[in-house]
Amino acid sequence: MRIARLDARPLSIPLREPFVISSGRVDSTRGALVVARIVDERSSTVHRGLGEAAALPAVTGVDQPDLLRAIARANGVLAGQSVEGHSDLRALLDDAFDDPVSRAGAEAALLDAWGKKERLPAHALLGSVKNGAGAFHVTTDVTLPIAEPAHVGELASGWQGAGFTAFKVKVGRDLDDDARTLEQLARRCPKAEVRLDANGALAARDAMTLISIVRGLHLTLGCFEQPCAADDLEGMAHVTLLAGAPVVADESVKTIDDLFTVAHKKAATAVNLKLMKHGGPVEAGRIGRAAQRLGMKIMVGAMVETRLGLAASLHLARSLGKVDLVDLDTSLLLRWDPFEGGYAQRGAELTLLEGDGIGVGEAAAA
Ligand SMILES: [Mg+2]
Structure with a gap:
């Protein structure tokens, strides 16, 4: 697959009540919705995937504007790159991101798109073992x-x-x-x-x-x-x-x-x-x-x-x-x-x- 590009927009959903922990408080989510587009190189079909990057400034250090900037900037490294498997993806994401939160949202969006291309659930791409136990x-x-x-x-x-x-x-x-x-x-x-x-x-x-x-x-x-x-x-x-x-x-x-x-x-x-x-x-x-x-x-x-x-x-x-x-x-x-x-x-x-x-x-x- 080839990564076409990543886009991000603010994900700010108000909480029912303030979320207060010993290190800080938030009143709404401070995330980014990451949209990844990948191209199946054989069929030229575009698959779109969604991922969430979620900042909680007291814990993560980064905040929503940092995420939006980091994801936009990552296109400089990611857009147009071909990816064969996990190790390619890992190396590219390591290069493209300095903070784990933006990286997490981008990786989830890419896995979602990749799963749609392969017609597999994300857990299978993550190495889940097949079990006959039915629903999880x-x-x-x-x-x-x-x-x-x-x-x-x-x-x-x-x-x-x-x-x-x-x-x-x-x-x-x-x-x-x-x-x-x-x-x-x-x-x-x-x-x-x-x-x-x-x-x-x-x-x-x-x-x-x-x-x-x-x-x-x-x-x-x-x-x-x-x-x-x-x-x-x-x-x-x-x-x-x-x-x-x-x-x-x-x-x-x-x-x-x-x-x-x-x-x-x-x-x-x-x-x-x-x-x-x-x-x-x-x-x-x-x-x-x-x-x-x-x-x-x-x-x-x-x-x-x-x-x-x-x-x-x-x-x-x-x-x-x-x-x-x-x-x-x-x-x-x-x-x-x-x-x-x-x-x-x-x-x-x-x-x-x-x-x-x-x-x-x-x-x-x-
Ligand atoms: Mg905890």
Whole structure:
């Protein structure tokens, strides 16, 4: 195939309410919709693919205008290039992009177009193993932002009514507020599975305090994601040793070398794979398979993304065969959904729809 060109436009969908985590806040998605056009060199047919690049400035560093510029500029390297397989694509994308977020959106769009050309789902291009198990389902948690504890309790009970049992609870800004939030959760959803996520804000001893609070409230601790700062691997190792639940490295693992360091220092027992962090589904898959070989658990997560980004992440999950923790909920936090297809959602259960490429299209304008 030959890459014709990439185009990008802003993807700014307002959130139902502000998304607040220990390191920052957003009120709408700050992404770019990437449209890739490739040409089948035998038939001269043009195939169009869609990908999402999603910035969350507090976490990703880059913001929406950076993405739009980077994707426009990448045409200087990519337009007109012939691609035979993964290694060509990888080399070209490495050349064309400096930041992993724009790269991820471009790679997803190119995989979508490539899948349409080959009449294969994206997960097959990512190396999924054929299994006779039929439809691929996962159960996602839902994220509770940092907010007034009583309000977080109300949000949780609404989600519980909609079929969610696992809650990702954002913590780490104020321990007393975190404790009150957990009390509210225990009162309204006593059977909840709690997945704490401090986005790196805590010292190990404060992380351990939160764990005792969860246990004291008789809530199930599903995991503790990034309790300590990305480079505080000693703190992470301390929590890993004592948590009695998986400790998930998110900000600590951006590259495959980070994964090996974290594993060597026993600083986590699980890793959160995100397309935007690793530069796209191909590298995320490589890191995921390395983590599986190391005996680590896999979480598949996302930034604040629409259905398009989440569907690409589901193809990643399907390509890995088994994932342990799924955090693909952010389309539920949006006021509207500009896309359709990709997966079907019933409550917390997501079912990948079989089709060519990523399988998501733009919704007809209302
Ligand atoms: Mg996280």
